[in-house]
Amino acid sequence: MNKSFVAANAAIFVLCIVLLLAIWFDSLWIAVVSGLLLAALCVWFAVELYHEKQRAQKERQAFAKETQRLQEEKNECRKACVEEQTQFYSAFSHSVRMPLSIIKGYAELLASGDIIQEDEPKYLQKIIERCQSIVDFFPKIQENLELKELQDEMRTPQDLFHLVQECTQEIKNGMCFDSIRIQVLSQQENLMVLCKPERINEIIYNLLENASKYMQRPGIITFRLWKDLGMVHIHIRDDGMGLRKEEAARIFEKSYQGSNQKGGRGYGLYWVQQIVLAYGGRIWAESDMGKGMSIHIVLPEYREQTDESTMQSEECVFQKTAL
Numbered sequence: 001m002n003k004s005f006v007a008a009n010a011a012i013f014v015l016c017i018v019l020l021l022a023i024w025f026d027s028l029w030i031a032v033v034s035g036l037l038l039a040a041l042c043v044w045f046a047v048e049l050y051h052e053k054q055r056a057q058k059e060r061q062a063f064a065k066e067t068q069r070l071q072e073e074k075n076e077c078r079k080a081c082v083e084e085q086t087q088f089y090s091a092f093s094h095s096v097r098m099p100l101s102i103i104k105g106y107a108e109l110l111a112s113g114d115i116i117q118e119d120e121p122k123y124l125q126k127i128i129e130r131c132q133s134i135v136d137f138f139p140k141i142q143e144n145l146e147l148k149e150l151q152d153e154m155r156t157p158q159d160l161f162h163l164v165q166e167c168t169q170e171i172k173n174g175m176c177f178d179s180i181r182i183q184v185l186s187q188q189e190n191l192m193v194l195c196k197p198e199r200i201n202e203i204i205y206n207l208l209e210n211a212s213k214y215m216q217r218p219g220i221i222t223f224r225l226w227k228d229l230g231m232v233h234i235h236i237r238d239d240g241m242g243l244r245k246e247e248a249a250r251i252f253e254k255s256y257q258g259s260n261q262k263g264g265r266g267y268g269l270y271w272v273q274q275i276v277l278a279y280g281g282r283i284w285a286e287s288d289m290g291k292g293m294s295i296h297i298v299l300p301e302y303r304e305q306t307d308e309s310t311m312q313s314e315e316c317v318f319q320k321t322a323l
Helices: 002-024 028-112 117-143 147-151 160-174 197-214 268-278 308-322
Strands: 156-159 180-186 192-195 219-228 231-238 282-287 293-300
Touching: 002 028, 028 117, 028 160, 028 197, 147 268, 156 160, 156 197, 160 180, 160 192, 160 197, 160 219, 160 231, 192 197, 192 293, 197 219, 197 231, 197 268, 197 293, 268 282
Parallel strands: 180 219
Antiparallel strands: 156 192, 219 231, 231 293, 282 293
């Protein structure tokens, strides 16, 4: 295009000289012809300049759009990285902080000398188990466990009442709950569920941590367990300050923090919900301001000998109760 403009400029220059000479020598027909050619060439030149300007403007617009798109992609990548980093810190915190607190509590008990010598191996074994749970956590960082992976985990039949008792006892031994009392109640035995014990511990850890953090006053956290219609129920109740009903309905959303937030990133209760859903259960919360918080978990009961028809009927019963 630059060569065309150079040629056009040269032609205009030549025609201007011819036109001037024609006027000088009074050659009318040469002046008319050169004038017409000069006018046509000027019109073509102006049109080409306009088209070139339009093309340059379109190129600038395209460049601006591409720059904006790249900037948006950069911002999205940065946002995704920040979100992943936040999720990692939350998962790490919720999976490691409680075991470390329990280890510290048992170590302080051993160091105090108040434990009789016969019981020392039992407490040391508890410390080893909590250390192992921390060691086992790190491979899960790369696995990035979600609902599908939780559903595919290896599970074994476990007595849920025994698991909850053991877990809450560990937490009471290992953490400072001077102003909060924890009690586990059940009038039934053999509350069997198919689960991985570590996942139940994670549920209890997160629920207790959440309750103790937001109670804002001395009180009681009560676990009640029972079974009914092929389902095992866990009801966790605290007598703290509670939340508004509309906030209680959202506490299991990822990264949600209520109006009484006390730090954290809103990951613990979301993870609890993911575990419960992976185990084919349900979880919901009920609360009123000043009246404490209740969390209800329902899990399918494990029965050693259950034929296919019984399983289908239990599933129908659970669906009806869910409705």
